[in-house]
Amino acid sequence: MSLREKTEWIAVDWGLTHLRVWVMGAGENLLAERSADQGMGGLTPEGFEPTLLALIEDFLTDGKTTPVICSGMVGSLGGWAEAPFQPVPCAPQSTASIVSAATRDPRIAVSILPGLSQTAPAPDVMRGEETQIAGFLQSNPKFDGVLVMPGTHSRWVHISAEEVVSFQTFLTGELYALIARQSVLLNAVAIDGWDDAAFEDGVSEAISRPESVAAKLFSLHAAAQLSTPAPEAARARLSGLLIGMELAATRPYWLGQNLTILGAPKIGAIYARALSLQGLQAPVFDAAPLTREGLMAAYDSLTAPAD
Amino acid sequence: MSLREKTEWIAVDWGLTHLRVWVMGAGENLLAERSADQGMGGLTPEGFEPTLLALIEDFLTDGKTTPVICSGMVGSLGGWAEAPFQPVPCAPQSTASIVSAATRDPRIAVSILPGLSQTAPAPDVMRGEETQIAGFLQSNPKFDGVLVMPGTHSRWVHISAEEVVSFQTFLTGELYALIARQSVLLNAVAIDGWDDAAFEDGVSEAISRPESVAAKLFSLHAAAQLSTPAPEAARARLSGLLIGMELAATRPYWLGQNLTILGAPKIGAIYARALSLQGLQAPVFDAAPLTREGLMAAYDSLTAPAD
Structure with missing residues (x-):
């Protein structure tokens, strides 16, 4: 055939x-x-x-x-x-x-x-991620806890009894792209490269003082004017500050919760590192195959013989 | 002649x-x-x-x-x-x-x-605002307190004995422009128009929970998907959230301080309103003539007869 x-x-x-x-x-x-x-x-x-x-x-x-x-x-x-x-x-x-x-x-x-x-508690929407969640639940039907889904918009999704109970979406990835590529920080922040210590400092500072993030962002620019800090460290610090602010807001989603990260392996590992700094272990599932698995579940459900 | x-x-x-x-x-x-x-x-x-x-x-x-x-x-x-x-x-x-x-x-x-x-306490720089400050001090030489200078980058400047003691710069105005014009919020946020109550809610929420701002930003988009909120209110709320986050971080600069705002009249009035919600009165000086006054002070100083 x-x-x-x-x-x-x-x-x-x-x-x-x-x-x-x-x-x-x-x-x-x-x-x-x-x-x-x-x-x-x-x-x-x-x-x-x-x-x-x-x-x-x-x-x-x-x-x-x-x-x-x-x-x-x-x-x-x-x-x-x-x-x-x-x-x-x-x-x-x-x-x-x-x-x-x-x-x-x-x-x-x-x-x-x-x-x-x-x-409630806040207006929120998703389109596409629900199919990844359905794909994940196909192989993990008993999962009870929180799915962390980093991306352009990162989502924290509370799952219980195969249902989405509530979720919260953050602009984190989009803010990162706008700030790193289109703001005054353009020259201070590398396009690639990484520095673990700078990332970890950014996460910790933002979790303890989330309100200071907009000032710390300008400091990254100022530091580049006053000396020659590594732009790779600035990139990692920017990422840490924004993810740390997200963690400061999502405390109820991760404190004492069973966590799993669904995302691209690179950003998934970055979120896992930020969570590990809070003493939390979260396995990372590659999100790429999950959409197809979710669509397959939908097809099965649509073509299943009626009871 | x-x-x-x-x-x-x-x-x-x-x-x-x-x-x-x-x-x-x-x-x-x-x-x-x-x-x-x-x-x-x-x-x-x-x-x-x-x-x-x-x-x-x-x-x-x-x-x-x-x-x-x-x-x-x-x-x-x-x-x-x-x-x-x-x-x-x-x-x-x-x-x-x-x-x-x-x-x-x-x-x-x-x-x-x-x-x-x-x-210290954080790397920071300014170019141009120092001339406005010099212009302001020409007619207010005894000023002791904090100058609030809103703009693309907003600055909080502690002045004492005709000197700049310290300052802190925020990316607030630039973040506003990037988020309002280039992010997923583009269609939710009006280019013009205003709503006092939405602004005030945004300021209050961000001051009390600054870490939640990145989630509340996405909620503005989600709300526009789920119903038809006024884009003018969304614009005012976005402004309130970002300025409220700035106020949460600058508490040491305004709590119990003598404040004066130097800025364009429109954004100056918006900052004055946000500060008044914290029970603070801050007069607004139009920054436009101050640069020339600062440059005139420089010329006078350069051409003054040596002692």
């Missing part, structure tokens, strides 16, 4: 800046994986279908409808079709609330998974 | 993004005022002299040398000529440490005033 004939369904992770598809055969068999930098942020509603077709065309068969299941910002208002948020507490994945996106090509049937929302 | 003949010296405020000159006659008489958006940030060392000459050409006389006194980032490393920082505690203005910039045109003699630096 050709790959085209073997194709049973297609899993899609469509975020603001990226598009990733997995072509799936029977029995959770991965036939192909493709990606493009055509995130939903750069597309108009009419642009979604042709963009997706260009990536999956050679796996589609005339006269047959292939299910396509999507997760991520593609389901936001202004995306392909809006999949309204599901309010927590709830299971991370709600296939009953999946939304169909209109298509012209009869060879695909596209559905989009909803994100999660919270109104 | 023509303006050209009346010209005695020229005052220059040359910052990162702006250039402003005041053409001065005898007896502190302002003959003309000109400005351009050719800040030092966009110039190479060779670009300074022609850029300045283009603005002042018609006030220069062949065979006569006109003094030009500059303040601001033009004196930084990479500027026209480096005027090394003067370490605090010291008077805000040090004409003894003024630096000459080389020129080709014999009709001008350019000098640049130094900025101020601090190594």
Whole structure:
């Protein structure tokens, strides 16, 4: 059988800046994986279908409808079709609330998974991370504790009884990028490199005096004017200050809690180090495969025989 | 007499993004005022002299040398000529440490005033604000207390006996601009408009829980996804959160202190409101004329007969 004939369904992770598809055969068999930098942020509603077709065309068969299941910002208002948020507490994945996106090509049937929302204690939303959480819970159904999900926006997610109880999102990663690459600190902070001691000092100072962070940021610039500190140390210190401020705010999420980090290995290890300074051990799970695992769980749930 | 003949010296405020000159006659008489958006940030060392000459050409006389006194980032490393920082505690203005910039045109003699630096309690620097402080002290020589100088970088400056004792700089204004115009909050936050109550809530929340600011920033975005809050209120709240965080860090600078705000009237009033919520009254001085007054003090000091 050709790959085209073997194709049973297609899993899609469509975020603001990226598009990733997995072509799936029977029995959770991965036939192909493709990606493009055509995130939903750069597309108009009419642009979604042709963009997706260009990536999956050679796996589609005339006269047959292939299910396509999507997760991520593609389901936001202004995306392909809006999949309204599901309010927590709830299971991370709600296939009953999946939304169909209109298509012209009869060879695909596209559905989009909803994100999660919270109104109290503070308004919050996620789109895409809930699929990673569902993927994680597939292999860790008994997990009870807090998932730490670092990234552009880092999320602390309280999980109990296979439900998301509450969560809190921080702008940390986005602030880091804006400050390191676009502020007055541009020349003080290296693009790469690291210094453990500088990172640890930053974390400790921000945890004990979080209000001082905006002043300590300017000090990084001032120090570079007055002497020649290593820009790698400044980079690590900046990261430490911002992550330390996040830890100062998330104390109820980590104090006495069972913690697991889901993230890219590099930033995951940085968060693990910051938590270890507070005496906490948190294993790091690579988040990359979790989205596909979450989408596979959704497909299984949608195709399971009715009770 | 023509303006050209009346010209005695020229005052220059040359910052990162702006250039402003005041053409001065005898007896502190302002003959003309000109400005351009050719800040030092966009110039190479060779670009300074022609850029300045283009603005002042018609006030220069062949065979006569006109003094030009500059303040601001033009004196930084990479500027026209480096005027090394003067370490605090010291008077805000040090004409003894003024630096000459080389020129080709014999009709001008350019000098640049130094900025101020601090190594402890934290590394810090200023360039340009010290001239505003000198201008303020011209008419308020007995001032003893703290000057609050909001702006892209806001500064809290402890003044005693006509000296700068210490200071602390915050990235607040720059953070506001990056977050409001370039982060995920772009669509949640209005470009203009205001809401007093939202501002005051932001200030109070950030003062009492400064560590929560990065989470509250994301909540502004989430709230805009879940309902339709007024973007003007979100703008005021963002401003309140960032200024509140600054107030949380500057407590030793304002608690029981004599305060005066030097700034543009709009942002000056916003800081005054935030301080009034802490029960503090701080008069607002428009900073715009202070730079020229500081440069006039420098010229007087340079041309005063030796004792």
